[in-house]
Amino acid sequence: MFQSIMMGMKNAGMLPRLSDTERQALEAGDVWAEGEFFKGNPDFKALLAENYGQLTAEEQAFLDGPCEELIAMCDTWEMSRTRQVPDAVFDFLAENGFFALLIPKQYGGKGFSVLARSTIMAKIQAAGAAVAAIVVIPNSLGAAELTEKYGTEEQKAHYLPRLAKGEYIPCFGLTELTAGSDAASIKADGEVFRDEDGHLKARLNFSKRYITLAPIANLISLAVRLRDPENLLERGEDLGISVMLLHKGMEGLSIGARHDPMGVSFHNGPIYGENVVAPLANTIGGIDYVGKGWKMLMESLAGGRAISLPASAVGGARMLASVTGAYSMVREQFNMPIGLMEGPQAKVARLAGLQYLMEAARVYSCSAVDAGHEPPVVSAILKQQLTELMRSLSIDAMDVMAGAAIQRGPNNIVSDAYIGAPINITVEGANILTRTLIIYGQGANRSHPYARTLVESVEAEDSTRFRKALLGWVGGMVVNFGRSMTRYLTRGRSAGTPVSGATATYYRRLGWASTRFAILSDLAMIFMGAKLKAKGNFTGRLADVLSWIFLCTATLRRFEAEGRRAEDLPLVHYALNYGLKEIQDGFEGVYANFDAPVVGWWFKSVGGWLLRLNPIGKGVTDDLLAPAAAVVQTHGDHLQRLQAGLHVPAESDRGAGRLYRAFRMLHEVRPVHAKISQAIKARTLPKGHPADLVHLALERQVITAEEAEQVRETRRVQLESWGVDEFSPEEYVRIGSSTAVTEGFIGKDAPRPKLVASGQA
Structure with missing residues (x-):
């Protein structure tokens, strides 16, 4: 009976059919x-x-x-x-x-x-x-995490210390024009071949966008779908998605242009590659991990999204x-x-x-x-x-x-x-x-x-x-x-x-x-x-x-x-x-x-x-x-x-700093305000804001001279905290105007991150 029910469910299409990428995501x-x-x-x-x-x-x-x-x-x-x-x-x-x-x-x-x-x-x-x-x-998610989890010992020894020191600035190349939320549909293409030096390499062509840190990166973790038309790896032609490490300066690699996400000035931009040749050993995890990139990404994202x-x-x-x-x-x-x-x-x-x-x-x-x-x-x-x-x-x-x-x-x-x-x-x-x-x-x-x-x-x-x-x-x-x-x-x-x-x-x-x-x-x-x-x-x-x-x-x-x-x-x-x-x-x-x-x-x-x-x-x-x-x-x-764990600025700072200062001072002056309020209820003072009645309250001995000064200073700081910024016409025009843009945040005379020779792994 159960056999017939099972086959009926299968033939009727009652259960979802899963693609390989969906199955890997579920696993x-x-x-x-x-x-x-x-x-x-x-x-x-x-x-x-x-x-x-x-x-x-x-x-x-x-x-x-x-x-x-x-x-x-x-x-x-x-x-x-x-x-x-x-x-x-x-x-x-x-x-x-x-x-x-x-x-x-x-x-x-x-x-x-x-x-x-x-x-x-x-x-x-x-x-x-x-x-x-x-x-x-x-x-x-990127070079450090993937290399630490899946990299070969040689890759770990080379990349992780340099990533830790900031010698490598990484970015992760996944999103494309036709592959946004549907990341498994990437078109980035790589063809495996044996070079004249006898090593297996991949010729890569890709167009990535929305890549955070791309404009300043010198190390790219690239998600690419590899093909092996000559079956050099003896795994068939379609090898699936792999993650390869590319270095800035490789021939055919274009990196450095900027997107402008909502005017928020974090580094984000496209990456292009035309016939970029990279050793197949640059696959994170080595040649054994060719085609396992999607599973790696899903496993890392399983906890990483949190x-x-x-x-x-x-x-x-x-x-x-x-x-x-x-x-x-x-x-x-x-x-x-x-x-x-x-x-x-x-x-x-x-x-x-x-x-x-x-x-x-x-x-x-x-x-x-x-x-x-x-x-x-x-x-x-x-x-x-x-x-x-x-x-x-x-x-x-x-x-x-x-x-x-x-x-x-x-x-x-x-x-x-x-x-x-x-x-x-x-x-x-x-x-x-x-x-x-x-x-x-x-x-x-x-x-x-x-x-x-x-x-x-x-x-x-x-x-x-x-x-x-x-x-x-x-x-x-x-x-x-x-x-x-x-x-x-x-x-x-x-x-x-x-x-x-x-x-x-x-x-x-x-x-x-x-x-x-x-x-x-x-x-x-x-x-x-x-x-x-x-x-x-x-x-x-x-x-x-x-x-x-x-x-x-x-x-x-x-x-x-x-x-x-x-x-x-x-x-x-x-x-x-x-x-x-x-x-x-x-x-x-x-x-x-x-x-x-x-x-x-x-x-x-x-x-x-x-x-x-x-x-x-x-x-x-x-x-x-x-x-x-x-x-x-x-x-x-x-x-x-x-x-706790939240940055609370110094009270001398503009913005939130001056606000917190006024907040604290109003808390401390509350007993003095209470005295004035009680005097208003007793009709010793007329109705009004305590700060406006401070002179009269002092004169009628409702508060002391020291308390009066506290009320005045608190009011001054309070009013100051309400203020907003204003700019001269020249300043206003200059805000957001084009300036000489250096390569990312690294100044002209500052030491650059050390670049590793193209293809080194």
Whole structure:
């Protein structure tokens, strides 16, 4: 019977057909927390026991020392105006090991953990996009990581020490005109031949674009599809995708032109190659790894997506929450801080609550990678969700700061984050693709307890394995249907919780959400089958549900890991109520668009009504806003703890520095303001702003002379912090005007990175 069912499913095309590249992507990495949600009954005790890492003393010292020094020496406005990074900055990066974060110590690197690299990448966003990119690219997917993981001993010995010292500046050549998010469709072509010297080489032709650091790079990791028409390797003509190392100066290689991404002055440009000849031994991993490039990339991205782009998003979000909270209390209208008005307060609360969630997800996921996991689904969630959240939070910050946010200049704090947000959303696969194809598609195939086994058994025509998988799947569905009904009727109480207190309800609701998600996944795969692969909007909604279940779980993990601090509860409540509403919205979208006979009708009618009658989450209520906003609006130890790992500029600095100074001084002068307010209530003083009444308050002995001076100085600093930049006509014209552009950031007389002879490996 099972044999006939298996063959019927195969012949009917009910199961998706996988290409070699899709199969390699699915085989990359492993299943981590997301597997618990596909089961429908997550083990929250196990998830809370997962590693939530901390930096070592050495890593913390690097964060507090060289990172702070780097940021202090970077004038982000001047670099954006001139589109140049000073030579001194590059020298500092090289001398202090910023290119060596992931390289093992035996090769002259730092050998830092994934969490440390992510934390460093988040912090140095304050140094500006150009400097951040110079650090991020050598420490993420590219020459160093791929060589360290897959390179031959000779390649490791040659490249890694030079990459660590900054003698090699790498870039990774993948994206092309016809291969953006569909990176596997690259047209870069290489033909294998035996040269006159007897060595196997490849003649390469390619056109790459959007390559970060390309204009200043002297070492390229090139993704290219190799052919072997003479079958010299005895593997057939099509060898597949390989990653080859090319050096600047090779004949036929053109590198150095610039793109202009959103006017953000990080180095990005095209790479062209016409009949570039490179030894086949320049393939990362040597000749044995020819054709294994796609698998290498997928394996590296499985955990890698959780590092650089999420770090950039989290660094930006935490900065925006900090400065917007301060600004909302420093800026006044109608004689009161705008942050106490409900409209701006709601924006500040969203910034505060969601940055807490984002940081939780970053640390939780990086800790998993450090523990040996390579979770491709979770890393895709982080990339897509955190960069999207960063974009929306940058809009919130712009809304609160209003005029001060739109006037560019050295005192503008938030415009660069707003302008640059779409860039992170676009790179490493556009977020549209990540949401509609990767998160749920890869998750369902990899993380579902039976789906992959079922597909593999059908392809192999293994009826015994098929029977076990099918019976397990059916049994699991029956159990989850029972769970789903019980958890619906009890509003999740039957799901249980590993903790007590204020957060217990969230575990119950997430358990309830996971059961419903598992049931919907099963029904979608059964009734839509292979067609599910093309239903991007539908799978995108399932991806949203999965993503927010994970993000909420990470938030709870952070709260536990940091000691269940009562002062953090306003942020936890905001983040969890926000996330549960996102889950509810995702479910409603799935129900409304479940296109299948009978089952689809039920979801769109009775099921949809029941879903809305008893929602998993109703969203953030007004009573949660003021407490969440107050966390970043109140100067003190709690705020400083939440700012750990974030660069807080000196009060003498323009922009954020002068804002933080006013924020602190207003906090310190509050008791004096309170005296004046009490005198107003007692009618000792007329109504008005305390700063306008200071002379009268002193005269009537409401405050002392020292307190009066404190009020006056605070008001002066406060008004100064509201100011925006202005330029003379000559200065305005000169901003952004063309200047003599040197080759990248290396000055004319500065020492150049040492170039290695073309083709050397």
